[in-house]
Amino acid sequence: MRATLWPECPEAxxxxxxxxxxxxxxxxxxxLAHAPDGLPVGFLEASIRxxxxxxxxxxxxxLEGWYVEPEWRGRGLGAALVQAAEAWAxxxxxxxxxxxxxxxNAAGRQAHAHLGYQETSRLAHFRKDLRGR
Ligand SMILES: CC(C)(COP(=O)(O)OP(=O)(O)OC[C@H]1O[C@@H](n2cnc3c(N)ncnc32)[C@H](O)[C@@H]1OP(=O)(O)O)[C@@H](O)C(=O)NCCC(=O)NCCS
Structure with a gap:
């Protein structure tokens, strides 16, 4: 699930x-959120900053990483994971x-909003090629 959420991250x-x-x-x-058969179908990693x-x-x-497998979305698992992380914090x-x-990520932003998270800022990233100056 981590590799699906962050595909650019090497396995190591x-x-x-x-x-x-x-x-x-x-x-x-x-x-972790589990299906009734015990299979993990969602995860949330939280930290203290x-x-x-x-x-x-x-x-x-x-909330560092928050993911529910597509076929298990919309059933409250994401919310339950956030509630567990909030209680831990x-x-x-x-x-x-x-x-x-x-x-x-409109869906991700809306899910945050539904769970009471207000948007605080937006950040644009820039790059400039310095070779050949
Ligand atoms: C974000 C994510 C974890 C939500 O998981 P989920 O199991 O579908 O969440 P829930 O079913 O518990 O829904 C939580 C709330 O968000 C809302 N929500 C969920 N998906 C939504 C969508 N696509 N659009 C609008 N609202 C949405 C739900 O309506 C619910 O609010 P409510 O209680 O007021 O009805 C899941 O969509 C996901 O894994 N997305 C891909 C990864 C991602 O974007 N992660 C978050 C940003 S890093």
Whole structure:
């Protein structure tokens, strides 16, 4: 599921990042949603950050990665994953939760909005080729 959400990420990086997350439970958590047969069909990775766009500095819960398999969407699994991450963040002293999504990911942005997340800012990325100057 991670490879589907972040296809540009090499497999070795997935393995390393998952080990780092599981090795630092005070600042990172991973939640899984399961189908009735036990198969994992969704995941959410959350962290505690110290700053986030539009939030007061301090311990802030952050939705790092949020994914539900297409055939399981629209049944509340995504919301349940977010609720679990929010409860985890509250337990760790967070008063705010933050997240991000690509501008073109309209469904992802709407899902955030439905769950009470307000858009705080938009960022454009730029590049310039400096060879041949
Ligand atoms: C975003 C995602 C995790 C939501 O999972 P889900 O299981 O479909 O979510 P839920 O069924 O729990 O819906 C949660 C809320 O979002 C709303 N929502 C979900 N998908 C939506 C869509 N495509 N358009 C509008 N609203 C949507 C639901 O209506 C619900 O709100 P409600 O309770 O007010 O009705 C899933 O669509 C996904 O994996 N998308 C691809 C990855 C992605 O975009 N991740 C998030 C950005 S990084």
């Amino acid at each position: 990086d997935h393995t390393r990042e998952m080990a780092e997350i599981l090795g630092d439970p005070e600042f990172n958590a991973a939640f 110290l700053t986030a766009e539009g939030c007061r500095p301090g311990r802030i819960g952050y 509250v337990e760790r002293g967070c008063r705010e939760m933050a997240s991000d999504a690509e501008i073109e």
